[in-house]
Amino acid sequence: MKKFRGKKRYFRHLWKKVNDFYLQPDNESWFDFWHFHLDFCGTGEHSLKLRREHIKAHLALYNILLKRLERIEKPSQSWICIHEQDAGLDAVYIHTPNPNGDNFPHKLKSIDWHYKLPNTFKDLIDLEQFNVGYYKYEDGNIYFIQSKEQDMKL
Template sequence: MKKLRGKKRYFRNLWEEVNTCNLKLDNDSWFDFWHTHLDFFGVGENNLKIRREHIKAHVALYNRLLKQLEGFEKPYQTWICIHEQDPISDAVYVHTPNPNDNYFPHKIEELEWNCKLPNTFKDLIDLHKFDVAYYKSEYEEIYFIQSKEQGIRL
């Protein structure tokens, strides 16, 4: 991958996106696996420092959304997915009961809760605030990060 040009502007825009993201919450609000990817172009794929900055941004966005959901009356789930080999797929999710499908709450049976975080980002996750689970298939390895206090567990 080519060197990232305009790094300062790129990260200024990334943090602007994090700091201005607002859920549209009212009595009719619902989310069908709503999510957002902050490293949409895979900028952090070959650079650990840039990857860590994206993970920090995902955690900050997650905290922002949790704050917004504090007064939300409906049941919901929120989580962060950090893909071990595919930073483009890293995302923050919000899911509620919705008219598209009756699949709520989302459950993943194969999750390994209280797993050990990789050294690359274990210092970025506050284990007093968040539960962490690990999922491995033949195609991917994913860390699920979820609030201990808010929302329904995966």
């Protein structure tokens, strides 16, 4: 891999994207598995340090969205997906009742909510505040992070 140049500028831009994120849901808003990738190009795959910084940014964005979702009166689900093999697929999700189909609430029955967190990002996630689950499937394994205060569990 070539040396990652412009790292300070890259992360300054990433955190600006998180802090300036504009989504103001209201009672008319609906989300059908809406999601936002902060590392769409998979930059976090190049080193653990880069991956950890992206996970911190996803957690910060998730906390911002949780506060904004408190304003709406309809039920909602939100979570973070951290993919083991592909950092470009990491995302923050929002899901509500929507006109596209009868798919709310979304339930994944095979998530292991008692899975032990890997040491690589164990210190980033406050287990008092978040539930962390592990989901195995043929295309890759995923960690689901969801607020304990969330009404609708996955």
